[in-house]
Amino acid sequence: MKRDVRIARTCAVEAVKDFHFREYAPFAWILGAHILFLILALNLEAAPAMASVGGLCRMIFGRESVHYPGFYLYLPSLAAIFEAFLYSIPGAVLIPLALIRTMAPMEPASLRNQPVGPRLRSAFLPTMVVSVLNVGLLAGWQWVYQKGPGPLLARSIPGFPGDAVGWIVGVLGAYAIAAIFIYVPIVAVRPGTGFVEAIRDGIGEGIRLFWYTMTFIVVYALPVLPVLLIVQSRPAFIVDRMRPEIIPLALIVYAVLISAATYLTYAASARLHWVADRLEHS
């Protein structure tokens, strides 16, 4: 057990120390799109921004959602939907690409020299399916949590601390769901892995390495949490008492941090998966 913890810690540290932009680059594409979206949200006075982000907002939340400053109350939810889209659809190509680049030094030369295209094509579907499933389960978890345990927990401690505790438990639940699916793209990029095998092995690995993966997610996401807590739990306070534009600016900070945290979580999990694989074979 002690050895396993040591290995996991080494994987986490190594993921940070051995950072290469080429490996992170696919996440940077997602980050670029995410930031572009938030910059457009910050500039709805421009017709292209109103046509794109404003149009999306009207489509989802109705025509009254694109007024100032009320729009900023909808923005955290709108940005969360867009983020889910980015990490599920373009992410189904870009995340496996980043994983192929991250895992390349760990793979034997025979695997490393295989063309990337077919590996991406076979990884796309399982990655997208589990991403969409993840989003669906996340929405289900949020719904169930909001119906009972969340408000109960928030009410048991008065004021902002109660809200914060309720929010943190909700986020930990969401991270636990993500931890189960994180190994699916890692397994899926292995040449010759089929759809069912990728899902089955990936979820199996997620369950086996659950606590380590969960630790990776929480540790890397620590800098993100305060930003997300304020934006998601007090949007009305920011809009009414401060400046509404703080919300997109905080969401830009969040986008940068979550991009780095997601990359590092995948990089550390890929390393842990490689070590677990070696140990199993030895």
Next chain:
Amino acid sequence: MSRRVVGWLAGMMLALLVSGCGDAALRSSRYKAERLLWLAERAESKANLGAGDPDSATLLQVRQAYLRVPREVAIPPASAVPDSSEKLRRDIARTVVTAQLQVARVAVLAGLPDTAIHDLSRVAAMAGTDTLLLRQADFHRVAVYRQFRRTDEAIALLREMMRRYEPKPPVEGREDAMLAIPDGIVQMLRQQGDEEGARRATDEASDYFQGLLQRSYPPTLEAQIRGRLIRVELERGDWENGMRNLEELKRLAESTPELASLKPELLYSEAKLVAMREGNRSTRAISMLDHFVQDYPTSSFAPRAIFESGALLEGHGRKREAVEKYKLVGDRYPNEKEIAPLALFRRAMLEEQLGDWDLSKNLLESIPLRYPESQAAIQAPIAVARRYYRVGNREAGKAALKRAIGTFEELISRDSTATYGPFYRWAILQCNVTLEDRSAALKTVDEMAKVNKGHPFTAQALLEGARIANLNKNPERARAYLRQFLADYPKSPVADKVRSDLRQLGSPVNKS
């Protein structure tokens, strides 16, 4: 295959990007206008959060913040916008006009009435054919004129509005403000002490409502116009037309279910008309008014009905019963600022007649404290002094007049709207004249000339001041008052007499 997929994805993205592009420019303009208005409102809140009221420099900064909206957001012309986007265009226009109205409001706060009027006149150009916005701007202009006591201009504009705008049907039962304009003019003239002008304005109001009834309106609006007309006719004592319109209104109410709520007003008006027809002999009107109060105790006409019943009883010489009615008004409707002070004053008068001077005096002295902004508050202290003079107790009368002066000075310091200031000062002047305290009287005249310039009572005060100065053998001061009178009231019917007085005092008169 992959190229087709990429092409399809690119097409989808483009479609998403340009979805709603048709009115995106209008939406973004509206958003910008809302943002700039929000920023200006925030700047004003910040300015108001400081210690004390913001100074004029801060207010001008706030005004600049509001001005950014009309400067940076152009209202698109109606012809350039398709019908489907008309609502968006109107939203933009309303936000920009709201900002422009705020610009004017802040100018008022900064003490710049002419700038405010100029700001409001710009609204007409912005509003185009949007009558609602134009009316809103005009009502703001009236408010500005009134705040700066430019009553003549306010009344002129209100008359112009009566010609320019059609009244609108009620929204959720609320009457259109246009219908309140004629009564507003009458009230403004009364506050000015111009009873003759108020009487003429009542005649105009009658003509206005009768003119409106020549056209066809929805029943709810027609009922409101008739209701207003009946009230005007009651005030003019025009029994024939009042009764005729009441019958019309009854017929309309019977055929229109939405007008069921008019019943209390109809019953009250009928009782009033009966009282008017039969005069003080009417016991039928008393009975009708009493039944009305019994059936509709929460109606806004109920306090007035009790008071009217009391007045009729007083006419019958049934003083004790009348006292009970006036007492009932005070007990049930103490917050009715128009009727409650009148009822209290009448009750005090009757208590004195019934022999209880102590109670009468207590009631009279309580009126300025309970209802400072009322005509009764002005009459009550003087009524106490008059009673002492009447019973031959001059010393007590003088003491009461001095107390009355103290009361009026206290009321001036508490006069939140500055509406009653000229009345209080005029009452002080009357007290000083009765007390033969000429120097105090002249001091009051000087104060009125300075603070209540243009008010009809100030005109009378200047003439009174000239008379007192002559008694003091001070022709220079008398000339100064008369010259001031001619400068401030050149169209006064006594202007020629004043010019002749000035000549007699040896002063050259400029006829222009």
